Amino acid sequence: MSRYWSDVVHRLTPYVPGEQPRIEGLVKLNTNECPYGPSEAVLAAMAAQTGEALRLYPDPQSSALREAIAAHHGLKPAQVFVGNGSDEVLAHAFLALLKHEAPLLHPDISYSFYPVYAKLYGIQTRELPLAEDFGIRVDDYLAIAREGGAGGIIFPNPNAPTGMVLPRAEIRRLLEGVPDAPVVIDEAYVDFGGESAAALIDHYPQLLVTRTLSKSRALAGLRVGYALGDPALIEALIRVKDSFNSYPLDRVAVAGAVASMQDEAWFAATCARIVATRERLGAALADRGFQVLPSAANFVFARHPGHAGAALAAALREHKVLVRQFPRPTRIADFLRISVGTEAQTDVLLAALDRVLAAA
Amino acid sequence: MSRYWSDVVHRLTPYVPGEQPRIEGLVKLNTNECPYGPSEAVLAAMAAQTGEALRLYPDPQSSALREAIAAHHGLKPAQVFVGNGSDEVLAHAFLALLKHEAPLLHPDISYSFYPVYAKLYGIQTRELPLAEDFGIRVDDYLAIAREGGAGGIIFPNPNAPTGMVLPRAEIRRLLEGVPDAPVVIDEAYVDFGGESAAALIDHYPQLLVTRTLSKSRALAGLRVGYALGDPALIEALIRVKDSFNSYPLDRVAVAGAVASMQDEAWFAATCARIVATRERLGAALADRGFQVLPSAANFVFARHPGHAGAALAAALREHKVLVRQFPRPTRIADFLRISVGTEAQTDVLLAALDRVLAAA
Numbered sequence: 001m002s003r004y005w006s007d008v009v010h011r012l013t014p015y016v017p018g019e020q021p022r023i024e025g026l027v028k029l030n031t032n033e034c035p036y037g038p039s040e041a042v043l044a045a046m047a048a049q050t051g052e053a054l055r056l057y058p059d060p061q062s063s064a065l066r067e068a069i070a071a072h073h074g075l076k077p078a079q080v081f082v083g084n085g086s087d088e089v090l091a092h093a094f095l096a097l098l099k100h101e102a103p104l105l106h107p108d109i110s111y112s113f114y115p116v117y118a119k120l121y122g123i124q125t126r127e128l129p130l131a132e133d134f135g136i137r138v139d140d141y142l143a144i145a146r147e148g149g150a151g152g153i154i155f156p157n158p159n160a161p162t163g164m165v166l167p168r169a170e171i172r173r174l175l176e177g178v179p180d181a182p183v184v185i186d187e188a189y190v191d192f193g194g195e196s197a198a199a200l201i202d203h204y205p206q207l208l209v210t211r212t213l214s215k216s217r218a219l220a221g222l223r224v225g226y227a228l229g230d231p232a233l234i235e236a237l238i239r240v241k242d243s244f245n246s247y248p249l250d251r252v253a254v255a256g257a258v259a260s261m262q263d264e265a266w267f268a269a270t271c272a273r274i275v276a277t278r279e280r281l282g283a284a285l286a287d288r289g290f291q292v293l294p295s296a297a298n299f300v301f302a303r304h305p306g307h308a309g310a311a312l313a314a315a316l317r318e319h320k321v322l323v324r325q326f327p328r329p330t331r332i333a334d335f336l337r338i339s340v341g342t343e344a345q346t347d348v349l350l351a352a353l354d355r356v357l358a359a360a
Numbered sequence: 361m362s363r364y365w366s367d368v369v370h371r372l373t374p375y376v377p378g379e380q381p382r383i384e385g386l387v388k389l390n391t392n393e394c395p396y397g398p399s400e401a402v403l404a405a406m407a408a409q410t411g412e413a414l415r416l417y418p419d420p421q422s423s424a425l426r427e428a429i430a431a432h433h434g435l436k437p438a439q440v441f442v443g444n445g446s447d448e449v450l451a452h453a454f455l456a457l458l459k460h461e462a463p464l465l466h467p468d469i470s471y472s473f474y475p476v477y478a479k480l481y482g483i484q485t486r487e488l489p490l491a492e493d494f495g496i497r498v499d500d501y502l503a504i505a506r507e508g509g510a511g512g513i514i515f516p517n518p519n520a521p522t523g524m525v526l527p528r529a530e531i532r533r534l535l536e537g538v539p540d541a542p543v544v545i546d547e548a549y550v551d552f553g554g555e556s557a558a559a560l561i562d563h564y565p566q567l568l569v570t571r572t573l574s575k576s577r578a579l580a581g582l583r584v585g586y587a588l589g590d591p592a593l594i595e596a597l598i599r600v601k602d603s604f605n606s607y608p609l610d611r612v613a614v615a616g617a618v619a620s621m622q623d624e625a626w627f628a629a630t631c632a633r634i635v636a637t638r639e640r641l642g643a644a645l646a647d648r649g650f651q652v653l654p655s656a657a658n659f660v661f662a663r664h665p666g667h668a669g670a671a672l673a674a675a676l677r678e679h680k681v682l683v684r685q686f687p688r689p690t691r692i693a694d695f696l697r698i699s700v701g702t703e704a705q706t707d708v709l710l711a712a713l714d715r716v717l718a719a720a
């Protein structure tokens with residue numbers, strides 16, 4: 001507290017990211033990072049940019065990257081916005097597109113950064129409960145929008161931290177019923193089994209899709225994310241970005257990201273590998289008595305009927321395995337969100353779990 | 361324009377950075393970049409981070425960098441905030457510290473991003489004219505603050521685009537007279553001849569000093585800036601940052617920035633080299649009839665009594681020399697802001713200028 005603070009600072013509740021501990025030998029399955037390093041082509045492109053040209057500002061429009069992303073998705077560069085991780089892209093989307101008289105709708109169990117952005121920008125929100133089975137009920141959103149009660153809609157697909165996915169047909173049904181409000185589909189995890197709404201962008205001017213290179217492209221440490229949408233939506237994001245920071249992406253990050261978007265072989269192989277391990281992990285957890293939600297992401301969300309989530313997470317930590325547990329809302333407090341690691345990390349996790357469950 | 365835009369987007373006037381043209385053989389003296397590449401130690405540190413660990417998120421607190429910056433300035437890490445270029449640091453400072461009932465005071469001729477931030481966050485501003493000689497008159501600020509008319513104060517020191525500096529004693533006098541409002545001194549150019557206000561931080565809890573690695577450390581392409589201030593001010597910035605983007609600095613940028621802060625020899629030699637060329641350039645311009653403002657920055661601000669600024673800038677561009685000219689305010693429209701280049705670039709500039717002046 002300080003008399004020098006702007007009023008807004010007093011009412012903020014900052015987001016708390018998963019731990020980045022510096023402990024040797026830890027099996028880190030708490031922040032949904034890729035267990036495999038990035039493509040060699042990415043590292044080579046970054047190395048090639050690590051030189052004298054760093055004295056120069058980057059291209060403020062990151063044109064090369066927007067072109068590479070557009071090519072990957074079969075879109076135009078004017079339909080692409082890039083930023084310093086999808087968190088920055090989302091922050092700009094909240095301010096540029098989601099601040100309206102009617103509240104912003106989002107699921108009660110969802111990416112916990114959404115209410116943080118809303119507080120930062122003074123955006124009223126309305127949380128819609130997930131169904132009993134933890135699915136998103138599109139009809140709930142349609143009903144509120146029909147009455148003019150939706151200033152905007154945002155949710156991750158697959159949802160976080162449940163990992164559950166909505167098929168594209170459901171997204172399309174939502175868009176058909178909500179023509180007047182921006183709809184943001186946060187596809188941080190879509191490469192592990194979801195159907196992307198990117199294919200709908202030419203048809204729905206209210207649709208913004210956000211993406212990250214942190215998960216399926218193994219570049220959490222590089223901070224690159226992007227959004228896809230109608231050029232008018234992209235223009236709003238650019239206007240906010242150019243009122244905030246002209247150059248959010250550095251030269252090395254742009255070079256690495258371009259190479260990443262172009263390495264389809266690495267990308268396909270890595271996603272397939274992670275999906276295979278996820279299926280093995282889900283089955284192994286079910287064998288041990290866990291309820292495992294159907295995951296289309298690079299993590300599983302699971303609870304054991306005989307164990308409190310916090311206790312289980314703490315016990316795993318004793319065995320040097322880090323997973324994430326969310327105390328709120330209480331409805332998910334007994335779930336563990338376990339990132340999909342390598343096969344070897346999965347072995348360590350399961351062995352630790354066996355010891356913990358046997359000891360209890 | 362789009363019905364999906366938040367209201368704020370309609371009223372934005374985005375900042376327009378200096379051109380980053382892709383023209384071969386151009387002598388680029390328009391964006392105050394360092395004419396020399398960064399230290400070899402920086403490149404080596406970046407290369408060492410370009411590997412498998414990029415799959416992991418960076419440290420959200422950038423602790424290693426905050427420690428290196430604190431060590432360089434003889435401060436504590438709790439007095440240091442880091443961000444994605446000083447533009448991002450300034451953006452957060454506007455929202456976190458400069459939004460109050462009374463208007464934010466800044467010079468009428470100053471960094472043109474300030475009014476852009478103010479519009480983004482709905483901050484009322486009041487522009488104070490520079491003196492006849494283009495200096496900042498501290499007494500003007502003191503008089504308004506005495507009447508409760510200052511919600512905050514911000515200006516660059518040295519000022520941009522004039523290059524003129526206020527001595528530390530004047531900053532101290534300002535702080536003594538303005539105990540109740542945050543005062544931000546933007547020291548993007550201080551390493552080329554100014555006295556830093558960083559030495560005052562332990563004594564004035566309202567003082568925030570911002571810095572960039574883009575100019576004196578030749579890392580415009582890496583996007584790293586920072587702020588120094590009382591821990592309560594830093595906490596406000598951290599709260600806003602953690603409500604916006606948990607990880608604004610990527611792993612490679614942090615590694616490069618740490619190495620840069622530690623390479624005092626490169627830093628001292630490079631600054632001295634640029635200052636020497638600036639003095640030569642200023643004298644050469646004066647010889648050619650220019651009025652040259654006294655510069656403590658890595659650029660000079662100069663006008664020729666016989667030539668309109670826009671025409672001169674256009675003519676230089678014909679000779680493949682790019683400088684910056686600001687059409688507004690009209691009082692500075694005849695000035696050219698010329699970044700200090702290498703000795704060879706300065707030769708090219710002066711030769712081009714001689715041809716342009718002879719032809720006119």
